[in-house]
Amino acid sequence: MIDATPLSPAADAAVTTAADAAVTTTFAELGLPAPVVTALAAKGITVPSPIQSMAIGDALAGRNVLGRAQTGSGKTLAFGLPMLTRLAELGDTPAAKRPRALVLVPTRELAFQVVDSLQTYAAPLRLSVRPAVGGTPFGRQADQLRRGVDVLVATPGRLGDHLRQGTCLLDDVCITALDEADQMADMGFLPEVREILGLTAANGQRMLFSATLDREVQSLVRRFLPDHVQHSTGDSKAAVESMEHYILNVGRGQKDIVLSEIAARQGGRTIMFARTKLGCEGITDRLRAVGIHAESLHGGKAQNQRTRVLDRFKNGRTPVLVATDVAARGIHVDGIDLVVHVDPPADHKDYMHRAGRTARAGAAGTVVAIALPNQRRIIGRLTGQAGVKVTEVNVAPGSAELGAITGAQKPSGEPVREAPRRERPAGAPRRGGNEGGGYRGRSSEGSGYRGRSSEGGGYRGQGGPRREGAPRRDAAPRRDTGTHGGGFRSRASHASTD
Ligand code: AMP
Numbered sequence: 001m002i003d004a005t006p007l008s009p010a011a012d013a014a015v016t017t018a019a020d021a022a023v024t025t026t027f028a029e030l031g032l033p034a035p036v037v038t039a040l041a042a043k044g045i046t047v048p049s050p051i052q053s054m055a056i057g058d059a060l061a062g063r064n065v066l067g068r069a070q071t072g073s074g075k076t077l078a079f080g081l082p083m084l085t086r087l088a089e090l091g092d093t094p095a096a097k098r099p100r101a102l103v104l105v106p107t108r109e110l111a112f113q114v115v116d117s118l119q120t121y122a123a124p125l126r127l128s129v130r131p132a133v134g135g136t137p138f139g140r141q142a143d144q145l146r147r148g149v150d151v152l153v154a155t156p157g158r159l160g161d162h163l164r165q166g167t168c169l170l171d172d173v174c175i176t177a178l179d180e181a182d183q184m185a186d187m188g189f190l191p192e193v194r195e196i197l198g199l200t201a202a203n204g205q206r207m208l209f210s211a212t213l214d215r216e217v218q219s220l221v222r223r224f225l226p227d228h229v230q231h232s233t234g235d236s237k238a239a240v241e242s243m244e245h246y247i248l249n250v251g252r253g254q255k256d257i258v259l260s261e262i263a264a265r266q267g268g269r270t271i272m273f274a275r276t277k278l279g280c281e282g283i284t285d286r287l288r289a290v291g292i293h294a295e296s297l298h299g300g301k302a303q304n305q306r307t308r309v310l311d312r313f314k315n316g317r318t319p320v321l322v323a324t325d326v327a328a329r330g331i332h333v334d335g336i337d338l339v340v341h342v343d344p345p346a347d348h349k350d351y352m353h354r355a356g357r358t359a360r361a362g363a364a365g366t367v368v369a370i371a372l373p374n375q376r377r378i379i380g381r382l383t384g385q386a387g388v389k390v391t392e393v394n395v396a397p398g399s400a401e402l403g404a405i406t407g408a409q410k411p412s413g414e415p416v417r418e419a420p421r422r423e424r425p426a427g428a429p430r431r432g433g434n435e436g437g438g439y440r441g442r443s444s445e446g447s448g449y450r451g452r453s454s455e456g457g458g459y460r461g462q463g464g465p466r467r468e469g470a471p472r473r474d475a476a477p478r479r480d481t482g483t484h485g486g487g488f489r490s491r492a493s494h495a496s497t498d
Pocket of ligand 1: 070
């Protein structure tokens, strides 16, 4: 089926949508080798998601692929498995400093998750996958690169540092994947991305995945994927069909109590969004004071702290994470079943980015926006622009509606002691969550994936400058940039500032 409104800038590009993927295939039928299929099955991943059904065959054939798919759609494996398979088939070993394939991602956290995810399938193929991101020792990455890396998963800033220092060279890169290209554009990374892509072999394979195809992303596509096939899981609305959205109207003076009751709910992961670092810290402190093991995640924290906070959230030790929009861009954790907009998002794109932390991989999720009387109009407008169906409910501390929607209950009131935390011992039970990769799909969908393709509206951002008005308080640390002393071809003598 050809999309009625092709989004691809290349007029001759073939376009398929999720509807085309309705016929269930297996990973083996898509052409993946037995060791990969076995490793997938060991993870409980047996049914390809729509984007995987659509893209894997073309990617294995070495074609350039433009994938329009959101986080949670299974896109990492859609580009990652063919990348690994092709590298294994080529049979080379990497030369010192010269990775054979490159995955560019916008954030450090996403880089680590892509590495984690791909290592499972790289190991049986005897391939190496390594990260190159800021906030972690440059020298260790340089050592790894010198020893030879098959797949380098990098943020543009740190990779730029390696290129300038001469610790990484891209002339052997034969496959490049750009993940979350729209976020890279939003974060102002495209100049670096263009330079980096320009250093990879012009006749190499390129894959670009993005939730939206804004003007800036299209310019990348025109330049670097002139000849490509396009696959689309439909609009971002598809991702939100399994979400329920509520505006919770609260009275003045009741917000903190309502938040603490929501945070005290049992068994699931909750993420709360605040606009600023200070806001995050304040909410976290107030929650901890009444007995809730909340932690905050924002750009003011060092990378190793952020990683530990995120690990504790993933393994269930911390049930409530309080994050800024920026920090949360890197959060790709399954099993978040409640998203709380504590402060209203800056715009409808942020509403959707926040909401997108839940209902991943077809699971269900609830998104609630806390609205003080003076915030109701703006939140109503944002949800309208986001194109979501929202239910507005008046709630109060202890109210039945609050309990029914969020599972709220009274917190213990016993302050959380600020003792140094130890990690969860290996083998200790996890709380809640959906650790295994199972798409909780409706069987009627055929593919085992719950999202449906849908056309029209939703969250197509405009690209361009990130924000009019209120600047982001934590804007600086979000960009994983390093030093920028000129082009990547020249070797600089200075050390990385990261
Ligand atoms: P992604 O969109 O790449 O961030 O993937 C979202 C989540 O879905 C990850 O936890 C994957 O392990 C999981 N996943 C990817 N593909 C499948 C699949 N075909 N079946 C079940 N889970 C999957």
